[in-house]
Amino acid sequence: MSCRQWLSSALRQCQSGLAHQQPRTFSTSTAVAKEYRGRNILPDRPPGSGSGPASRARSRARSGNINEALQVMVADGLERGGQLSAEEEQQVMVDSQRGLGQHLKDLRNHATTDNYLRQMPRRWRTGDVYAPRDLSPTEMSKWRQGRRPLKDVIDVFGFNPLDNYKNFSLISEFMTPMGRIKHSAETGLRPVNQRKMAKAIRRAIGMGLHPSVHRHPEVLRMARHSMPVSSIPQSSDSSQSRL
Template identity: 55%
Template sequence: MSLEQSFRRLAIRSKPICQQCRRSFATSPATRQQSNATAAVADLFSSSASQSTNTATASRPTPSTTASTPSSESPTESPNFTLARSAIKLAGEARRLQVQRQLALDTERGWNRQDLERQAAHRKWKAGDVYAPHDLTSIEMAKWKKLRRRSKPKYDVVDQLNLKPIDLYKNFSIMSEYVSEMGRIKHSNETNLRPVNQRRMAKAIRRAIGVGILMPSTHRHPEILRIENKTGARGY
């Protein structure tokens, strides 16, 4: 083997080694930059953690100091509390200004008929009622608004007493309990009867009206009407 062939073999073998060297040289700055960046971030985190621990230990009071002197900072002096208090104050002032503005507009506009009708809608007026101007004020109307209605029964009377409404159509005192002042059958919301018993009671009331026990227009018993006709006193 000659020297020329051996040199050629060395040249051929050194080619991949040179490529690897070039590749390593080309990629080494990037990896070095990445390692430097990660090291810097790690140093930053470690320094911030050490600072937080130092501040926590410095701000932590000792038992002797807490026992000797009370804390100067109160929860009311925190920035979150002051922001919440200012927000509540602003909301209350805005609401109060709106109410005052509405009152001023109402006083400038004056009262009209619709306002008075809306105000007097709580009282059920009847023909012949005597009233004073003071009775039309909002204070008196609010009293009528607070009056409680007649409480409806909580139980089904027909089921509790085991009654048959169709057999009681002659008893006008029972029938009149389920008829309104205008001669109409009351709704089940007022009678609190089951649907079956409500239909039975309605059938008994219609039979009583058809027979003449309950007059359909006056919701009065004929005997009561006869007595009123004799005495001349009519309450309807």
């Protein structure tokens, strides 16, 4: 239980401070007193009940006599460091169970939402018109698979691929991860531009500007940057070396 741990550490700190009787401990004790004030040790106790030792310590700390507050706190900590009463234990158990239940429920909701969203891959844009049919599984499944682009991107952007043989991110776009040139059925380029693009790729590989077996290391690095940290394989991962 974190509350007890915190109290015991605070107690150790205060005891050492009191034992050495150094003026330097004032700084620590102020911070402790402040934290003590800010933090509610018993969350289920109403703040109005001012007869407890905690409130006594608080009022004393507020009055400025820090040493006195500290002593009260130490005494309080000593007396609270013992066994929890039966009703306190019950409260703690209920609290933790409720928190766990809520957390599990959230997780379950999240998983359900993710599962449903996986079946709704369409990225809606503002101004789209939808009919009930557009929300149906048949229609939604069409948004899942990528298709060849409708337009020739090189014509749209109006550049010459042969001038861009040094542009490794462009070259990587038109290559498979295994280093093969993508077919025009995949790239959607018209024959003239497909030939130019293929020539630019061959040129880049021939000049040693682009690897011929996989993506460019800079492209891999950028892809790694956009990935969530947890999905990046660690170099010391044993499951990787087992392959």
